[in-house]
Amino acid sequence: MNLSSETLAADIEAELPEAIARGREAARDGALADYIPELGNADAEVVGIAVATLDGRVFSAGEAAAPFTIQSVSKVFSLACVLRGGDDGLYPERVSVEPSGDEFHSITRLEEERGRPRNPIINAGAIAVTGRVAGSTPEQRIETLRGFLSDAYGEGAPDFPLDDAVYRSECRTGFRNRALANFMQHHGTVDDAGDAVDAYFRQCSLLVDARALARLGLFLANGGVHPCTGAELLSPFHNRVVVATMMTCGLYDEVGHFAISVGIPAKSGVSGGILAVLPGRMSIASYGPALGPKGNSLAGMTMLEYLSQRLRLSLFEPER
Ligand code: GLU
Numbered sequence: 001m002n003l004s005s006e007t008l009a010a011d012i013e014a015e016l017p018e019a020i021a022r023g024r025e026a027a028r029d030g031a032l033a034d035y036i037p038e039l040g041n042a043d044a045e046v047v048g049i050a051v052a053t054l055d056g057r058v059f060s061a062g063e064a065a066a067p068f069t070i071q072s073v074s075k076v077f078s079l080a081c082v083l084r085g086g087d088d089g090l091y092p093e094r095v096s097v098e099p100s101g102d103e104f105h106s107i108t109r110l111e112e113e114r115g116r117p118r119n120p121i122i123n124a125g126a127i128a129v130t131g132r133v134a135g136s137t138p139e140q141r142i143e144t145l146r147g148f149l150s151d152a153y154g155e156g157a158p159d160f161p162l163d164d165a166v167y168r169s170e171c172r173t174g175f176r177n178r179a180l181a182n183f184m185q186h187h188g189t190v191d192d193a194g195d196a197v198d199a200y201f202r203q204c205s206l207l208v209d210a211r212a213l214a215r216l217g218l219f220l221a222n223g224g225v226h227p228c229t230g231a232e233l234l235s236p237f238h239n240r241v242v243v244a245t246m247m248t249c250g251l252y253d254e255v256g257h258f259a260i261s262v263g264i265p266a267k268s269g270v271s272g273g274i275l276a277v278l279p280g281r282m283s284i285a286s287y288g289p290a291l292g293p294k295g296n297s298l299a300g301m302t303m304l305e306y307l308s309q310r311l312r313l314s315l316f317e318p319e320r
Helices: 003-027 037-039 071-084 090-094 108-112 123-130 138-155 164-173 175-187 193-204 208-216 234-247 254-261 298-311
Strands: 048-053 058-062 266-268 273-278 284-289
Touching: 003 058, 003 298, 037 071, 037 138, 037 164, 037 273, 058 266, 071 090, 071 123, 071 138, 071 193, 071 234, 071 266, 071 284, 090 123, 090 208, 108 175, 108 193, 108 254, 123 175, 123 193, 138 193, 138 208, 164 193, 193 284, 208 273, 234 254, 234 266, 254 298, 273 298
Parallel strands: none
Antiparallel strands: 048 058, 048 284, 266 273, 273 284
């Protein structure tokens, strides 16, 4: 343990309580996502944050052990899982990597661009990616993904169970995602729309908490290699594909604002989780299900902005 990592640890620990206080305050103005009805049953006041540093320590505050479904944050891991499997036909042939500027479940541009999704972390792109996770059934694809998550977590990994109520709720209401998948099958981007979308609903319903999620992001912050186990989860190039896509596409239609206010590659989800990975330094996960108008966790955005400023984390700050 060198002095600089001790100083960083002390600084993180000193700032987390204030980050949580600000997150709780911000959450009061938010609203739960309820287009997946089961998500509307979350406790809007829960707020948690965890920071994992490359030496494997995890610092946390608030309800960092509160479980939530990973939702769109999973897209980062399914993409990594497919790239790790050597799926070179994915990027850039089947799925582009440009910000869409549209809503996360938009079909408009998909139609204009003949079934080739704008990027792998809008819904269309993510469904196409999940359809290429190894396996011949949705259940097998999820087992492959769980294996990847387990390697990404390292020693003592949780089981990443499925929240059955959320999964069934999305199955009952996810017509738009089915439309995206069907449209992509028409264009040959997806081989089996029903299989891909079912695997996607399952992947979004896996349970994590902020502490676990922060650990899961460590390999992304470390060039694709788990800093504690030494496992190579992604090649340096594919890791760059994932992290750069988070920076340019990870926060819905608020990604530009987030780049300015926080300046860290991140991915958010509708259940209120955000995973932010700072290359060479740390992985931060926040949870707060009360969302702002663009669908991002208000607590998460506020806490990340606060930590970024206090700890000088932004990639765009020369003082780093
Ligand atoms: N399962 C959600 C959906 O597809 C995930 C959306 C999100 O978190 O952005 O609608």
